Amino acid sequence: MDAQKFVIRQISIFSENRPGRLASIAQALGEENVNILAFSIAEANGFGVVRALVDHPEKAYEKLTSCGFNVAFTDVIAVQMKDKPGGLFEIAKVLGDAGVNIEYSYAYSGKKAAVLILRVDHIDDAIEKIQKSGATLLERSIFH
Numbered sequence: 001m002d003a004q005k006f007v008i009r010q011i012s013i014f015s016e017n018r019p020g021r022l023a024s025i026a027q028a029l030g031e032e033n034v035n036i037l038a039f040s041i042a043e044a045n046g047f048g049v050v051r052a053l054v055d056h057p058e059k060a061y062e063k064l065t066s067c068g069f070n071v072a073f074t075d076v077i078a079v080q081m082k083d084k085p086g087g088l089f090e091i092a093k094v095l096g097d098a099g100v101n102i103e104y105s106y107a108y109s110g111k112k113a114a115v116l117i118l119r120v121d122h123i124d125d126a127i128e129k130i131q132k133s134g135a136t137l138l139e140r141s142i143f144h
Helices: 021-031 057-066 087-097 123-133
Strands: 008-016 036-044 047-054 070-081 102-109 114-120
Touching: 008 021, 008 057, 008 114, 021 036, 021 047, 021 057, 036 102, 047 057, 047 070, 057 070, 070 087, 070 123, 087 102, 087 114, 087 123, 114 123
Parallel strands: none
Antiparallel strands: 008 047, 008 070, 036 047, 070 114, 102 114
């Protein structure tokens, strides 16, 4: 099994939590024709962290750093789950039973299924256990 085909490069953008910062990020990415596929925003002590899956992470990194943003890459996985009550439980249970900690996650719902983006402490173990459970991992090529 080539686990690396399931590892997705997420960009994390660290910014002051103030009006207009998200617009600046979105404008910079738009100028480079980088499409945002999914994102979340977290806030802590006056700063925000925008985590995003984009179709061209390297291009996004270069543009945002040139605009003065502090940007980092993080490896995540994307799991297709049932878009109905209990769908999240099934995935969370597989990982919890395997001793894999979910550090953070965010999700989006599509027409066919919901997708859960996960940052975990043991990515290879998570990939193996999710595959063994019968759940579907989305390949990196879908996002990049």
